Amino acid sequence: MTGYILRRLAQTVVVTLIVSVVVFILLHELPGGLVRAQIGPRATAQSVRELTIQEGLNRPLPVQFGVWLWNALHGNLGFSYKLNQPVGTLLAEFVPRTLLLVGSSLALAVAIAVPMGMVQGLRRNKVDDHGLTAVMLTFYSMPSFLLGVALIVILNLWLNVLPSTASDYGTSLVVDFRDLVLPVLTLCLGNVSYFSRYMRSATIDNLLADHVRTARAKGDSTRQLLMRHVMRNALSSTVTLLGLSLPYVFSGSLIIEALFNFPGVGLLFWNASQDRDFPVLLGVVLVVTVATIIGNLLADLGYAWLDPRVRYS
């Protein structure tokens, strides 16, 4: 087990390194170059030359990458061109909000999808199962921003239950919890449709398993069967699903944050891409990739912990 974890951690380092090399090279292809991205198209040739030398941009690319990596390893991710703050400070401010958004929507999604999928599996091919499947498949077939817009229309324009203007966040994590309702709900519903579909078939598979039949023969009630024998097995695979869905969830949060103007790392990233704020882009990609891979690893370990039959070597 320890060997497995070490190997996975080594893999994380390799993937992160490759990802940062790729992004680094990509960003150095910026039209007009990095200097122009900083001081604009109207700067004089003199100032362009000076800044190029000052920033070390005239050195060979591998050397520049080496310098960046050395600094990054020492916690220095560079300085934002546009926001005039260290990238590390920006990340410390924006990342927690995204983690809050992603974490609470995933938790809510599991809380809804697990019971729902089990009920669907239990009442397979009945009217309510088909109804829920149809609704979930419709959610699944919507672009996430459309789902968000539909929620805005329903909750805001029709029912008028949420404030229509966003709060000014400053540097605080949350100002008003009502701001979180729409983003969390949107991100959550997309995942519910994905998880419940899986939970439904896992329940059906488990209900047919020998140990469940034995338990039923020994007189367990349906409720006991579900709680003791079906849910445990089906849940452990949901943990894997959770890990696998992380990249999609982070990608989804990029869209949701742009739609609702939620100041998380996705919005920071998107604005940086509009402003060609190179150090921010690189820093965010790095952090999000590492977060995803670590999340994946945790999900795999959680799976082994929940299901003792699983052994990694």
Place this chain on the structure above:
Amino acid sequence: MSDISVGERLLSGQPGSTEPGLDLFDRGGATLKATPFWRQAASTFFENKLAVVSSGLLIVIVAFSFIGPFIYHTNQVAANLLLENQPPSAAHLLGTTPAGRDVIGRLMVGGQSTLEVGLGVGLLATLFGLAWGTIAGYVGGIVDAVMMRIVDAMLSIPFLFFVVVLAALVQPTLPLIILVISAVSWLSTARLTRGETLSLRTRDYVGAARVFGASGWYTVARHVTPNLLGVVIVNGTLKVADAILIFASISFLGLGVPPPATNWGAILTAGVNNLFDGYWWQLWPAAVLIVVTVLAVNVLGDALADVVEIRLQRR
């Protein structure tokens, strides 16, 4: 259907003799009859009413996008600011866009690129994933380990972030967008085909082919790949649906192809931006088209999965 197997029938007659047992093409008496696979598949498919309706809808949507412009003529190139944001009227049945173009015509043009991206990604990702997964699964060993670690690594990268970086660098074109979405879509196909190949290559008939001296490539092409096709086609269908959604998201982030080219995602985004002005005709028609198309493709994929399942059960 005869309950006598081919082998028994062969054994029942002497080689070279005229005894009926040898005649495999015996037209009278106990013939070997089985419903052809395709006919059985078709009947399974047509039993599924929802799938038939979905296929019908998809045909209508494809016709609307590709044949529609020949019947319903609109100017989708020039903007006309005198006609901006017009509500539905006799001249423009679904109103006009912020740039004064007819919405129905816009949906037709947008449908073309949306469907092209969906199909393009479905094909490209499936072919590449199929090749990658089959090679990894069939060759095995260190090659398999390296190839699948690459897949694992790529699967753990939040891909939309890369699209944003990429779009900051180059002006996206349709082929580029197909390539970019395929670059992430092929991963799960590769995993699926590898798993299937691993199980297929231990089958007796594959071993028999090797014993008869068939080369690795021949075995893969003749015995492994054809047996993968069912699963892969189902998977490819679902890829089409996913690609349409990803394309819409990319367009929402403003990274699609610039106007006058358009797609349903871009139309939808323009509608979202005007949401609070009450221009419903700019948002909901595009929304319905996207959801119906993706839903229909997903239902179709599920129905095809049932067809493949039937075939698996027969084996």
